[in-house]
Amino acid sequence: MGAGQGTAMLLGGVLGPGMLVLPQLAAAAAGPASVLAWAGLLALSVPVALTFAALGARHPDGGGVAAFAARTFGPRWAAMTGWWFYGAVPLGTVAAALVGGGYVADAFGVDRMAAAAALLAAAFLANAAGLRTSGRLQLALLGGLVALLAAAVVTAAPHAEATSFTPFAPYGAAGVASAAGVLLFAFVGWEAASHLSAEFADRRGLVRATAVALVVIIVLYLGVCLTTIGVLGDRAGTTAVPLAALLEIGFGPGARPVTGAVAVLLTFGAINTYIAGASRLGAAMARTGALPGWFASGGEPGRTPLRSLALLAALSVPVLFLAGDLDVLMRATAACLAAVTTVGVAAAVRLLPAGRQRATAVAATALSAVSLACCGFYLLVPATLGLLATVLVVELPRRLLSR
Template sequence: MSEQLNAGQGTAMLLGGVLGPGMLVLPQLAAKAAGPASILAWVGLLVLSAPVAITFATLGARYPSGGGVAAFTGLAFGGRAATVVGWWFYGAVPLGIVAGAQVGAVYVAATLGVDQTTVAATLLAAAFLANAAGLRTSGRLQVTLVLLLIALLATAVITAAPHASAANFTPFAPYGLAGVISAAGVLFFAFVGWEAATHLSAEIGDIRRATMVSLLVIAVLYLSVSIVSIAVLGRPAPMSALLETGIGGAAGPITMVAAIALTFGAINTYIAGAARLGASMAANGSLPSWFGRGGTPGQTPYRSLALLAALTGLVMLLPADLDTLMRATSACLAAVTTAGVAAATRILPRGRQRNTAVAATALSCIALACCGTYLAVPAALSLIALLAAKRQRV
């Protein structure tokens, strides 16, 4: 049966993809890298996010496809480029959703006193099962979680704000420009998600409207959380510390609920997008054709979903820490984003839409450079992609 997302579900999928579990730990990591000047990294990436999000929404509306950014890149630069970009995204998703599940699991395990790895595996399994049940089912669940999440983040900011102190903003930039750049490199993890939604463009009724609403909500939440965290805490600290300042002992259970909502929302969107990308890649020869079943818009690509689950299980076994997984994911998705907006400069009509794409490309290149040595990960995936595509043609 064909399934489509309504306006609320489409917006919730977008918000869930961008407002990931990194929100619980990224303000802390950014402040550790740059001090109060990490706010500049947040603002800079919000400036980047707007033209990127608008460009992807325009591409999704004009060229709806489960192939998402890979399909757009193929239209602009040919099949080989599409194959590489597809592998960047498909390879990044297992890394990213495991990192996200680990972030969420920290808070759940701390509150309930259970094993962290078990919690992470449970969150991942729940998201895969929700996607197997169909996009509309996961979309309804996403709406509930996103509304809950917004309420919880607003509570954290409003209750903690009265404890703010201007003294916490000095010294403003203890690590200089290098610290801001380092903060931007890890914060990119908080701004990815727009590219994931392009894979659902054929199933989101009005992707442009959903994108604009999501942009507004994200800008308000990110800036308020980053500014209030520094003003209140004056040191690198997790979201739970902000909640403790505002509401005291209830912070633990509330943070746990926020962690579940953030984690499930993000991994749900990425799994949905990657599963459809895998089916599209199988259709064009970037993956074995067997994985292409269920790639028609409105259907569930079970075989691609199963492959994604298997790859996620393998990543769970890697001895990589959270920071490494998040930065590797950011590098891959920064590469995907840059390729997608660069493609838009060739396939969108001249005028405002193409000018927005040009601005998005310039800004994305800056964000890509901030990923530094972690660009070795998309480079390695490029090699795998080209070898796999060559084998398929033989």
């Protein structure tokens, strides 16, 4: 893998359909001051991304953060990390489906929940049939998302007004922290560098790809957040489809149905890929004892892990109909994935050599801990999953074996 393809893969790990709605959720939480949350999390991304790149280059391991946690902190932390990641998938895929459903509802007048359910059902059926989004198609969809965000910024930015940024912080520091809690959804994924490390022909290519991906994310995210506030003003925190609103200002009313159709493709591609990866993750966790062994079936190359897929579907249905609030789902997902990131960079403090790399890992750990605190009440989600993993995967088997 070269630096160009590696950059695209890293962007695919971080940039997702959540960007279609996160500017609105952040603005609703903090008003114009949400730009401070964006800027703070972008600052966090630099040491986190560089730490995972260094970790991947020095310790290539496809097992990702769970493998680093096992090597550094032991089986208990490895089990918790696996459960955080696996548990976040039903939450995150349902959130993505609701994002797509919202744009479909706005563009075509259909019911949002019905559209979200249809997207989820189509993705699960496609995976059960063995149809997954190809790497080239996924990269094409990623390019479509980047183009859509860039078009919204470029066409709408001339309509921005300075008065849209006043009052700047109507909800104070608490609002900024709340915005950061939901925006974490758009900043997790840098651990993909450690997964991809063995695929690079030149390990330095991983570092170059990470640097380029960081620049793209910084420019794109700052452009989106500043344009959303500057152009939409008070509407930034109330419209359910901020990107469609920006494109309508830039291109006219005809942009809405086009944006709705593109949103369907983007969200379906992302959901399909997440489900495919998560079903295989579940089978792999079952092989290592992190899930019951019954779920390991079908995890072999060329087969479909139907049992793990069925478990994900069984978890996703109640999430959709019982906790279908987009803000709640994104915050819960972000809390789980932020916990994974924090464990990963903390492991790097031990695994990386003393000097600049370890200092970067220390900074990444400290900043990740601060961002984790912004999740507030939603930390109960990874805490509950971690407790279950500790009891069911580590302590209970140990006690049974000691008898």
